[in-house]
Structures are given as structure tokens and as C-alpha cells.
Amino acid sequence: MPATSRTYWLTTPCRLRRQDDSIRVERDGHPPTFLPIEDVRDIIAAAEVDLNTSMMSLLNKHRIQIHILGYYGDYAGSFLPAETAVSGTVALNQMRLASDDEHALPIARALIDNAAFNIRWVIDRKLLTRSYGVLKESIAEATTREQLMAAEGNFRRSAWEVLDTRLPDWLQLDGRSRRPPRNAGNAVISYINGILYARILSALRLTPLHTGIAFLHATMQRHRHSLALDLAEVFKPLFAERILIRLANRRQLKPQHFDINTNQAMLSESGRKLIVQTVRDDLAETVKHRTLGRNVSYDELIYLDALALTRTCLEGSTYTPFRVWW
Amino acid sequence: MITADDVGGVHVKYLYHCPRQLWLYARGFRPEHLNDAVQLGTAVHELSYSRFSPVDLGAATLDHLDNQLWVHEIKHSAKRREADHAQARHYCHQLVRIGVDVQGAVLHYRNPRKTERFPYTDDEHQKATEDIDRVLDIVAHAESPPRLGRTSCRGCSYLDYCWSQ
Ligand code: SF4
Numbered sequence: 360m361p362a363t364s365r366t367y368w369l370t371t372p373c374r375l376r377r378q379d380d381s382i383r384v385e386r387d388g389h390p391p392t393f394l395p396i397e398d399v400r401d402i403i404a405a406a407e408v409d410l411n412t413s414m415m416s417l418l419n420k421h422r423i424q425i426h427i428l429g430y431y432g433d434y435a436g437s438f439l440p441a442e443t444a445v446s447g448t449v450a451l452n453q454m455r456l457a458s459d460d461e462h463a464l465p466i467a468r469a470l471i472d473n474a475a476f477n478i479r480w481v482i483d484r485k486l487l488t489r490s491y492g493v494l495k496e497s498i499a500e501a502t503t504r505e506q507l508m509a510a511e512g513n514f515r516r517s518a519w520e521v522l523d524t525r526l527p528d529w530l531q532l533d534g535r536s537r538r539p540p541r542n543a544g545n546a547v548i549s550y551i552n553g554i555l556y557a558r559i560l561s562a563l564r565l566t567p568l569h570t571g572i573a574f575l576h577a578t579m580q581r582h583r584h585s586l587a588l589d590l591a592e593v594f595k596p597l598f599a600e601r602i603l604i605r606l607a608n609r610r611q612l613k614p615q616h617f618d619i620n621t622n623q624a625m626l627s628e629s630g631r632k633l634i635v636q637t638v639r640d641d642l643a644e645t646v647k648h649r650t651l652g653r654n655v656s657y658d659e660l661i662y663l664d665a666l667a668l669t670r671t672c673l674e675g676s677t678y679t680p681f682r683v684w685w
Numbered sequence: 686m687i688t689a690d691d692v693g694g695v696h697v698k699y700l701y702h703c704p705r706q707l708w709l710y711a712r713g714f715r716p717e718h719l720n721d722a723v724q725l726g727t728a729v730h731e732l733s734y735s736r737f738s739p740v741d742l743g744a745a746t747l748d749h750l751d752n753q754l755w756v757h758e759i760k761h762s763a764k765r766r767e768a769d770h771a772q773a774r775h776y777c778h779q780l781v782r783i784g785v786d787v788q789g790a791v792l793h794y795r796n797p798r799k800t801e802r803f804p805y806t807d808d809e810h811q812k813a814t815e816d817i818d819r820v821l822d823i824v825a826h827a828e829s830p831p832r833l834g835r836t837s838c839r840g841c842s843y844l845d846y847c848w849s850q
Contacts, residue, residue: 446713567714650848663849670846673714674829679850 366400366561366642366658370635371628372407377417396421401561403554404428405635410438424564426557431539431625432550432634434557439564446567446673453672457572464507466671466678467575467589468498471511473682474592478518480683481596481604482525490517504575511592522600526607529614539623544603546617546624547634551599552591554638559587559594562662566669590664593681597657602637646685686824687711689817696820697775701768704823704830706843711824716842755802756780756790763796770803771816777805778813 374385382394396417402425410425415438418425422440429435456462475494479487490513497510515535523531532544540546563570563586573585575592606612616630626634642658655663664681671678687696699707749757758773773790780787789804803809823830838844 446715448712449714565716648849650850651845663845666846667850669714670850673709673712676850 365398366558366639367394367402368635368639369402369404369408370406370632374409375414376411377413380417382414382417396423399423401425403557405432405554405631424561426560428550428553428557431546432553432631433538434553437557437560439560449567449669449672450569450572452675453569453572456672457574460503463574464502464504467504467507468501469678470575470589470592470680471498471507473680474511474596475514475518477593477596477681477683478515478600481601482518482522486521487518490514504577507575518600522604525604530603530607530612540625541623543612543614543617543619543624546626546630547603547606547612548599550626550631550634551602551638552595554635555594555598556587556591558642558658559590559661559665560584562665563587563590565662566665568665568669568672590661590668590680593664594661597681597683598638598641602634602641606633606637649684687821689821692775692817692820694772694775696824697816698768698772700816700820700823701766701771703833703837703841705832705847706841707820707823708826708829709843709846714846716846750780750785750787754780754786754788756787757793758790759793759795761795763794765794765801770801771812773803774805774809774813775816778810778817781805781810 369384371386376383376385378393380396382396382399384392384394399421401423402418404425404427408425408427418438419440424440425438427435427437456466472495475491479491494510494514497513498507501507501510519532519535523533526532526544529542530544530547531542532548533542535548536542536545537549540549560570563584568586570584570586573589576585576588603612611633612630616627616633617624618627643656645654645656646660647653648655648663651663660681667676667680668678670676695710696707699710751757756773756776758769758776760769769792770790773792777787777790787805789802789809792801792803794800832838832847835848838847841847
């Protein structure tokens with residue numbers, strides 16, 4: 360992605376207005392700030408945001424996306440500019456590959472295998488050796504996407520049990536719960552996954568891939584951007600589980616970062632800020648890329664993975680989803 | 686996929702730089718707007734030669750056609766490239782096709798400011814015609830052409846795409 364422009368994160372409620380070729384950000388009790396439009400690549404709104412039509416046409420003109428996270432940090436929706444990097448050939452081939460199990464299943468298998476590999480790397484290599492072996496066997500035998508998803512579900516359940524042993528009582532997941540998250544740990548995971556989903560969608564929109572055509576998740580059923588869910592599989596552990604473990608170990612997460620009721624939990628305002636800041640910093644972290652021979656940020660890894668999938672659709676090359684190598 | 690009439694200056698430029706780049710571009714996959722070097726190229730256009738008026742030829746846009754019917758092309762790179770000459774030659778060919786009695790092409794290099802002139806001769810016309818055939822030939826292949834040697838890829842907007850694995 361271009362180095363000159365950036366992702367802007369809105370963590371406090373605000374109003375966005377157009378002023379010439381700048382975005383005027385108005386917050387209660389603050390003087391307005393201005394973002395020159397060229398500096399903005401995309402916007403992630405993690406708090407309530409008020410937009411009007413002229414703002415939207417400015418965003419559209421400059422191909423800027425805005426992603427909106429809901430109350431629990433789950434992905435609520437996006438404003439996506441009309442014009443994207445369309446390529447008829449890519450979309451057609453993508454459709455062809457996705458609708459033919461002979462091509463789609465190897466991609467789906469690779470996604471699950473590498474997702475599990477990454478989870479294991481983040482949580483505990485040793486304790487998850489056996490579960491990973493079981494997963495490998497079941498995905499080799501699976502002949503449908505549903506069977507693959509079921510195998511992955513089993514692996515993730517074992518992984519979360521191990522994860523719980525590394526967390527203090529109050530942050531344990533005790534099984535995954537989403538809308539609403541039942542406890543603090545789940546609230547963190549949901550929130551990070553929501554942000555990640557938005558980032559993946561941004562990266563996909565820079566490629567000619569169709570975000571609604573997926574290889575593992577059911578294409579466009581219930582979900583408009585199922586391809587983002589596919590890619591999220593391999594990146595979630597690098598962010599969600601990893602950050603949860605780290606913040607717990609360093610005792611950076613505290614009960615006051617959450618609003619907890621009897622049967623649900625959500626991040627408080629300060630909790631949200633902590634998480635957004637942490638994810639931002641992690642996205643900017645870099646590693647030396649093996650074949651590009653330069654440092655790439657974690658954020659860029661997402662884009663490179665989307666490019667690799669584009670290559671598969673355009674040239675039929677084998678897709679190897681992201682797998683931690685460092 | 687594309688016909689002779691659709692072949693534009695960019696196709697010809699890529700033909701000379703890298704057939705694979707041409708093949709990818711012709712399939713509508715164009716990551717140019719992601720590449721900082723390309724962004725710089727666009728900015729240079731807007732800033733430094735504003736007295737020129739671009740001419741839109743449908744498949745191609747050329748920077749300027751003067752009163753004496755010379756095609757002017759602006760290059761922001763200091764390096765002289767065969768691809769630039771071929772691209773300008775192609776514009777002449779397109780103009781001739783629509784009945785403009787073009788004299789030839791002038792390439793303007795910005796840094797240092799220098800110009801090169803290429804009168805449009807029969808020989809040039811012949812070469813331009815051959816280039817179009819070669820473009821169509823490469824684009825028609827089902828398989829993508831192989832990558833160039835890594836060092837020739839520097840600055841190419843497909844670099845991340847071609848080399849990230
Ligand atoms: S990166 Fe290299 S191989 Fe790929 S299109 Fe560009 S020049 Fe050709």
C-alpha cells in the first residue's frame with residue numbers, strides 16, 4: 360500500500376465534514392482538526408461517527424473507504440467507493456475457481472492448515488501438537504467446505520482451552536461467544552477481529568478480487584464480504600490471540616477496561632483505546648520479507664496475501680496463505 | 686481480448702520493458718496507483734509542463750501535439766529507454782491512422798532538461814506496425830510470460846505482485 364497515505368483511526372465520537380479538499384474532524388470540547396485528503400488511505404471508525412453526503416462524495420472521489428465498528432467492536436459496515444481496481448479476467452477466474460471444488464478445496468484446506476499453524480505458534484506449539492496432527496488428518500480427508508470448517512472448529516476449541524491456561528481467571532474465554540461477548544476475553548477477541556476484518560477488506564479492495572466470492576466460507580451467504588473472512592482465518596491469531604496473551608502477561612489489561620454485566624462484557628472507552636492503540640502498533644511492526652528482501656509491516660502482509668490470491672486467480676499459481684515464518 | 690485498435694502507448698511501453706507486465710496489464714490488473722514511483726510520475730506531469738495540452742486518442746493519451754504536428758512526450762526519468770521511443774512511435778502511428786500527417790515525436794527528459802527527436806519515417810512506421818502485432822501476440826497467450834531477472838524489475842509497479850512469494 361502507498362507509504363504516503365495512512366489509515367486514520369477514530370476512537371472518540373466525532374463528526375466528519377468536508378472543507379475544500381480536507382476532512383474536518385469535529386469533536387465535542389476540542390477545536391476541529393483537518394486531514395488533507397491525500398494523506399488518508401482509509402478510515403476505521405471505532406466510535407460513533409457522523410457523516411454527510413458531501414463528505415461521502417469526497418471519500419468516493421479519492422477512493423477512501425471508511426469502516427465502521429459496532430457497539431461490541433464487531434464489524435458493522437463500510438462505505439466503499441464505487442471505483443475499484445476492477446479486472447474482469449480476475450473476477451471471472453475467481454468465480455471459476457471458487458465454484459469448482461477441485462480448485463476451491465485445496466485453497467480452503469491451505470487456509471485452515473496455515474490458520475492452525477499460526478494459532479499453534481501463538482498459543483503453544485507443544486501442547487497443540489496432537490490437536491494439530493488430528494486437524495491435518497481431518498482436513499486431508501474432508502471433501503466439503505463444511506467438513507473443513509468443522510475440523511477447524513474442533514482445533515480452535517482445543518486451542519482456546521490451552522489459551523485459557525495462559526490467562527488469568529477473569530480474562531479466560533471459557534468458550535467463544537460473540538454477539539454479545541460473554542466475558543472480558545471474548546470482548547477483546549471480538550474487538551480485534553472486527554478491526555482486522557476492516558483492514559483485510561481495505562487490502563482486498565486494492566486488488567481486483569471480488570470480496571464476495573470466497574473459497575472457504577460460503578460465497579455471499581449472509582455475509583457480503585466472505586473473502587475477507589477467508590483471509591481473516593490466517594491473520595486472526597497473529598493479532599487477536601497474540602495481543603490478548605501479551606496484554607494479559609504484561610498486566611496491561613485491567614478490569615476497568617471493561618463494562619461487565621451478568622451475561623455480557625464489552626470494552627469500556629479506555630479499553631477500546633488501549634486495544635486500538637495496540638493493534639495499530641502491531642500493524643506497523645515490520646519483519647524482513649523472505650522473497651521481497653525488504654522489511655514489510657504486518658499491515659502490508661495482509662495486502663501481500665491478497666496479491667498472492669490475485670495471482671492464483673489470474674495465473675493459476677498455487678496459493679500459500681500467510682504462515683508465520685519468523 | 687484486445688484488437689489492434691485498442692493497443693495504446695502503455696501496451697507498447699510494457700512490451701519493451703517486460704512482456705509479463707504487458708500480459709498482466711492487458712487483463713485489467715493495474716496496481717499502478719499503489720506504487721510511489723508511479724505517483725511521482727503523475728505529479729511531475731501536473732506540475733512541470735502545464736503549458737502542454739494532452740490529446741486523448743481513446744486507447745492512448747499523448748502529452749501534446751504542437752502546431753507543426755510533432756508529438757511531445759514528457760519523461761520524468763533521466764534514463765533513455767527504448768520503451769519511451771517505441772511508445773512515442775506508437776502515438777505517431779495512431780495519429781497517422783486517423784489521418785493526421787504527423788512529423789514525428791519529441792521526447793522531453795526533465796532531468797536534465799533535454800529533448801530527443803524522432804522523425805516518423807517509413808522505417809518507423811514499419812516498426813510501429815510490428816510492435817502492435819507483438820503486443821497482440823503476447824496478450825493472446827493463455828499462460829503468463831515468465832518474470833524478468835530480479836534486477837530489471839526495480840521500480841515496476843507489479844514488483845510486489847510478482848515477487849512476494
Ligand atoms: S515485476 Fe518484473 S517480472 Fe513482474 S511485471 Fe514487473 S518487470 Fe515484469
